[in-house]
Amino acid sequence: xxxxxxxxxxxxxxxxxxxxxxxxxxxxxxxxxxxxxxxxxxxxxxxxxxxxxxxxxxxxxxxxxxxxxxxxxxxxxxxxxxxxxxxxxxxxxxxxxxxxxxxxxxxxxxxxxxxxxxxxxxxxxxxxxxxxxxxxxxxxxxxxxxxxxxxxxxxxxxxxxxxxxxxxxxxxxxxxxxxxxxxxxxxxxxxxxxxxxxxxxxxxxxxxxxxxxxxxxxxxxxxxxxxxxxxxxxxxxxxxxxxxxxxxxxxxxxxxxxxxxxxxxxxxxxxxxxxxxxxxxxx
Amino acid sequence: xxxxxxxxxxxxxxxxxxxxxxxxxxxxxxxxxxxxxxxxxxxxxxxxxxxxxxxxxxxxxxxxxxxxxxxxxxxxxxxxxxxxxxxxxxxxxxxxxxxxxxxxxxxxxxxxxxxxxxxxxxxxxxxxxxxxxxxxxxxxxxxxxxxxxxxxxxxxxxxxxxxxxxxxxxxxxxxxxxxxxxxxxxxxxxxxxxxxxxxxxxxxxxxxxxxxxxxxxxxxxxxxxxxxxxxxxxxxxxxxxxxxxxxxxxxxxxxxxxxxxxxxxxxxxxxxxxxxxxxxxxx
Numbered sequence: 001x002x003x004x005x006x007x008x009x010x011x012x013x014x015x016x017x018x019x020x021x022x023x024x025x026x027x028x029x030x031x032x033x034x035x036x037x038x039x040x041x042x043x044x045x046x047x048x049x050x051x052x053x054x055x056x057x058x059x060x061x062x063x064x065x066x067x068x069x070x071x072x073x074x075x076x077x078x079x080x081x082x083x084x085x086x087x088x089x090x091x092x093x094x095x096x097x098x099x100x101x102x103x104x105x106x107x108x109x110x111x112x113x114x115x116x117x118x119x120x121x122x123x124x125x126x127x128x129x130x131x132x133x134x135x136x137x138x139x140x141x142x143x144x145x146x147x148x149x150x151x152x153x154x155x156x157x158x159x160x161x162x163x164x165x166x167x168x169x170x171x172x173x174x175x176x177x178x179x180x181x182x183x184x185x186x187x188x189x190x191x192x193x194x195x196x197x198x199x200x201x202x203x204x205x206x207x208x209x210x211x212x213x214x215x216x217x218x219x220x221x222x223x224x225x226x227x228x229x230x231x232x233x234x235x236x237x238x239x240x241x242x243x244x245x246x247x248x249x250x251x252x253x254x255x256x257x258x259x260x261x262x263x264x265x266x267x268x269x270x271x272x273x274x275x276x277x278x279x280x281x282x283x
Numbered sequence: 284x285x286x287x288x289x290x291x292x293x294x295x296x297x298x299x300x301x302x303x304x305x306x307x308x309x310x311x312x313x314x315x316x317x318x319x320x321x322x323x324x325x326x327x328x329x330x331x332x333x334x335x336x337x338x339x340x341x342x343x344x345x346x347x348x349x350x351x352x353x354x355x356x357x358x359x360x361x362x363x364x365x366x367x368x369x370x371x372x373x374x375x376x377x378x379x380x381x382x383x384x385x386x387x388x389x390x391x392x393x394x395x396x397x398x399x400x401x402x403x404x405x406x407x408x409x410x411x412x413x414x415x416x417x418x419x420x421x422x423x424x425x426x427x428x429x430x431x432x433x434x435x436x437x438x439x440x441x442x443x444x445x446x447x448x449x450x451x452x453x454x455x456x457x458x459x460x461x462x463x464x465x466x467x468x469x470x471x472x473x474x475x476x477x478x479x480x481x482x483x484x485x486x487x488x489x490x491x492x493x494x495x496x497x498x499x500x501x502x503x504x505x506x507x508x509x510x511x512x513x514x515x516x517x518x519x520x521x522x523x524x525x526x527x528x529x530x531x532x533x534x535x536x537x538x539x540x541x542x543x544x545x546x547x548x549x550x551x552x553x554x555x556x557x558x559x560x561x562x563x564x565x566x
Contacts, residue, residue: 118519120473153436155473156517157500162473190403190438190445217440221504234439236401 010283011275015040015068017211017256018047020274024267026051030063032268036275040066042211042254043101045094057101067103068252069182069209070094073145076130077111077123077160084126087111091134099141105208106138107146107182112157123160128170135178146208147171148182153223164188164197171206180206183244184256186213186227189235195243202247210244211254212237212282225258230277237282253282293566298323298351299554300494300539301330307550309334313346315551319558323349325494325537326384328377340384350386351535352465352492353377356428359413360394360406360443367413370394374417382424388491389421390429390465395440406443411453418461429491430454431465436506447471447480454489463489466527467539469496469510472518478526485530493527494537495520495565508541513560520565536565 016029016038024032026047033041041060048056048070060067073094078084098106110127113120131145138145149167150159161167167181181201188194201207214235216228230237241253255274262270299312299321307315309330316324324343331339331353343350356377361367381389393410400406414428421428432450433442444450450464464484471477484490497518499511513520524536538557545553 113517118517118522120475151435152473153434153502153506156498166475190435192403192449215439218505219436219502222501223436223506234396234401239401 010279011037012039013251013253013283014038014275014278015042015066015252015254016271016274017042017069017071017254018044019071020255020257020262021267021271022047023263024271026056026059028267030059030065032271033065034063035268036272038271038275040068040252040254042069042071042209042256043067043103044071045097048097048101053097053100061102066252067101068254069105069107069146070098070101070103071107072109072148073106073134074108074159075111076127077114079114079117079126084130088130088133091130092137095134095138095141095143098143104142104144105146106143107148107209109148109150110159110161112155112160120155120160124166124170127161128173131170131174131179135174139175139178144177144208145179146182147179148184149187151187163191164194164201168197168201168204168206172204176205180208182209182211183207183240184211184213185235185237185240186215189215189240198243199247202244202249207244207247207249207251209254210241210249210251211256212240212278213255213257220260225260227257227259229257229259229262230255230274231281241282253278293562294320294558295322296534296536296566297321297558297561298325298349298535298537299557300325300352300354300537301327302354303538303540303545303557304550304554305330306546307554309339309342311550313342313348315554316348317346318551319555321554321558323351323535323537325352325354325539326350326386327354328380331380331384336380336383344385349535350384351537352388352390352429353381353384353386354390355392355431356389356417357391357442358394359410360397362397362400362409367409371413371416374413375420378417378421378424378426381426387425388427388429390431390492392431392433393442393444395438395443403438403443407449407453410444411456414453414457414462418457422458422461427460427491428462429465430462431467432470434470446474447477447484451480451484451487451489455487459488463491465492465494466490466523467494467496468518468520468523469498472498472523481526482530485527485532490527490530490532490534492537493524493532493534494539495523495561496538496540503543508543510540510542512540512542512545513538513557514564524565536561
């Protein structure tokens, strides 16, 4: 019997993002989810492509697991026309993959400053240009795009959209069923404007996913793989869950951790721990 | 003849923060400034205390160098009463030292979350409590307190004041000659609200110092010593200088870098390079 089975009802909103346990193959991930009573998974394009998109879709469908998001499209900020065309083509493929996997949400990491550029404003406008092309394409495939504001420490090299306010300013240029936002505690927890922006997003039907990670320090070199296990850091998960639910969000809650220490451990054990932490701190 | 002497007039607003060239002793720093035509220095408490506060004051006065700021007071967020009393006492000493050094500005790094706390709001209120006590003390000594918003990546462990907006919301509870803000490009460059907040600060006479550092990636482990040399990163220094000057700021412009690569080099060479970069990118 699973150590969590007595509390299985509390996992009804839980989804495990594949990156949290990237040491597990897709079949191992599906098996572990079934064993623990985890109802959904968020997927990443590279491991899904490696396994085969159709095969992954079948595997998860047969296991009865919901695919809550696909990560990720984006990287829209190039200036060079050929690079921009390649990014758009790649994002159309990402939308196709999302549709094949049966998820309604493609998460977007919008891209940083092009080499040598210091123009955040121009980069944000190029994101809007890309969404003008991709929004209708996504709608046609039953997929919603979720602009994820990334923590300001990624503004130069990864994502010039640094706050929920900026993400909504972009998203609201488009219909909500085409473009919304990803609310991720790790990126917004420091921002005293974020609760009001969650309300704004909810009122517009634009909270397309809600993701959890905790903030732990010291940050590692490169600051990519420091997303802390739920409960280990400075973020009050229940507070943020309250904000999104007050804003009308009733969807899955994904735990997405990038963390070298977790990746070095047994993946099933990490998944069980993560589910238990979700129940303790966020359910 | 100094390589910069032909452009010495362009250094009239330049001040070198002591941490940028911490490998130099105070006498070496003073000599190098005189040689290069650098008119001002921003000081740090620890090396000044080590040299002797009175002796440092005399050294810099005799050299004709302005002390543009003293870094730093702050760390106001403790909950424990004894810790809070100790912080207040230490900040009174910092104000005394600033007055002795002849600078009108003490920069405040307000402090992070106490161990185990997740309450950013409460921590910010404790900063306000401390300023209620320290503001009048500073005024009596002819010193202004400058709340420095630190980049959101420091919110947990160093400074819960993450934006100019938050810093001004705090500062405006007090008279401007007691409490203002530090505008530092490194901490605010990503924030599209910052230009309007600089205008707000200037209108209230609350820009108490303006500091430069560039944003370079990848960030180092712990993210403390990644402040990039001017011109090496993503920040348009002239743009930010334009904002503070449009807001009425006419004071010194300090370059404050924490950077292991710069610290490993000859300090006089780094100072000359920094002055040259200031002229090239910000004068």
